[in-house]
Amino acid sequence: LPAYMVPFACVVVETFPLTPNGKVDRRALPAPPSEHAAKDTTTTRLLTVHHQLIRIWEEVLDRRPIGIKDDFFALGGHSLLAIRLFDRIERTFGKKLPLAVLYSGATIEHLANVLLGEKEKRPRALVAAVQAAGSRRPFFFVHGNWYGGGFYSLQLSQGLGSDQPFYVLESYQFDGLRVVPTLETIAAEYIESLRAVQPEGPYLLGGFCNGAIIAYEIARQLRASGQAVDLLVMLDPDNPAPHNFLRKALQKLGGLVGIGQDKQLDWFLKYIYVRIPSYRWKVDEFARLKNGGQLDSKAKNRLLPTFPSAEDLRKQWSGIYRWMAAAYTAGPYAGKIKILWSSENVAGGVDWRKLSGSTEVEINVFSGTHMSVKDENTLIVLEHLRRYLDEVQEAQASVAR
Numbered sequence: 087l088p089a090y091m092v093p094f095a096c097v098v099v100e101t102f103p104l105t106p107n108g109k110v111d112r113r114a115l116p117a118p119p120s121e122h123a124a125k126d127t128t129t130t131r132l133l134t135v136h137h138q139l140i141r142i143w144e145e146v147l148d149r150r151p152i153g154i155k156d157d158f159f160a161l162g163g164h165s166l167l168a169i170r171l172f173d174r175i176e177r178t179f180g181k182k183l184p185l186a187v188l189y190s191g192a193t194i195e196h197l198a199n200v201l202l203g204e205k206e207k208r209p210r211a212l213v214a215a216v217q218a219a220g221s222r223r224p225f226f227f228v229h230g231n232w233y234g235g236g237f238y239s240l241q242l243s244q245g246l247g248s249d250q251p252f253y254v255l256e257s258y259q260f261d262g263l264r265v266v267p268t269l270e271t272i273a274a275e276y277i278e279s280l281r282a283v284q285p286e287g288p289y290l291l292g293g294f295c296n297g298a299i300i301a302y303e304i305a306r307q308l309r310a311s312g313q314a315v316d317l318l319v320m321l322d323p324d325n326p327a328p329h330n331f332l333r334k335a336l337q338k339l340g341g342l343v344g345i346g347q348d349k350q351l352d353w354f355l356k357y358i359y360v361r362i363p364s365y366r367w368k369v370d371e372f373a374r375l376k377n378g379g380q381l382d383s384k385a386k387n388r389l390l391p392t393f394p395s396a397e398d399l400r401k402q403w404s405g406i407y408r409w410m411a412a413a414y415t416a417g418p419y420a421g422k423i424k425i426l427w428s429s430e431n432v433a434g435g436v437d438w439r440k441l442s443g444s445t446e447v448e449i450n451v452f453s454g455t456h457m458s459v460k461d462e463n464t465l466i467v468l469e470h471l472r473r474y475l476d477e478v479q480e481a482q483a484s485v486a487r
Contacts, residue, residue: 260400
């Protein structure tokens with residue numbers, strides 16, 4: 087097995103506990119042994135921040151004991167629990183940390199060091215290192231999983247090997263902004279952070295779903311500024327300009343009654359909350375997790391007892407993205423594009439050859455759903471991604487020779 091698939095621990099059980107629906111009840115499984123819990127008190131001087139974080143982790147993960155060197159994901163943590171964890175940290179310490187902090191260390195020890203050293207203001211467009219080491223050119227990936235932190239990127243990075251530097255473009259921070267920037271403006275800010283890591287091209291870029299659209303715009307702007315982009319990978323890309331008609335209608339109405347873009351956005355989010363089950367479920371689950379509730383898959387088909395506030399609607403990134411993308415026009419792009427479609431989405435996807443005008447578009451299709459990119463089909467995605475990166479970097483090496 088590749089390193090990232092090797093189990094953290096093995097626990098023998100006679101039978102798997104099942105839910106009433108016949109699925110494995112993960113919450114009823116016995117906790118794996120904690121390698122570090124017994125050692126922490128003797129090998130490390132625990133500070134108040136450590137004790138506070140231990141209590142938060144034990145409550146969020148519902149496991150005890152937890153050591154300061156234990157890995158959040160190895161203990162059963164996942165993206166939704168990470169959201170609850172960081173919400174608790176913000177309420178306890180008064181500091182809002184990005185989920186990307188977990189990329190560089192998913193332990194209490196690491197989070198404590200970050201909290202104790204948190205002084206500088208972070209950029210709104212953050213580029214986080216999943217793996218900074220390696221002799222190859224870095225790959226910058228827009229994960230698109232703005233609600234959950236894109237932690238499937240850890241598997242992608244590990245699967246590409248220890249010699250491939252891998253960076254993710256984290257979710258844009260809209261805190262304190264009533265008027266949302268354009269997608270083009272956000273792409274330009276990401277480029278600033280990206281070039282702090284790699285000042286000059288050629289660049290290797292990729293993105294999943296809506297992240298593929300942002301990666302496309304980043305590639306366009308880099309090439310327009312004279313920088314080379316050797317690779318653009320689009321994994322099951324979203325179609326450009328969804329909800330274009332709705333946004334134009336709201337802008338026209340807002341102009342007639344004197345309502346600005348901030349209020350138009352609130353109207354837009356309320357509309358898609360009612361009309362789009364996937365967005366509604368994410369908003370509702372965020373509200374439940376924030377208040378300590380449990381996940382409820384049936385909530386996809388019903389509304390919360392009370393309508394979410396404008397603040398809660400804005401915290402779900404996919405709604406903000408839909409608003410920005412509704413006004414985005416994907417211009418031409420003459421570079422190399424590798425598109426990997428799921429069989430679920432390929433029929434409804436736009437013709438990127440025609441849209442981009444590029445003569446170097448390679449299309450591959452795998453059997454599966456859109457979301458399977460992040461779990462059961464990750465190995466298939468890795469196989470293609472590894473080939474794309476090998477081809478472009480071997481081509482550069484041969485030119486250098």
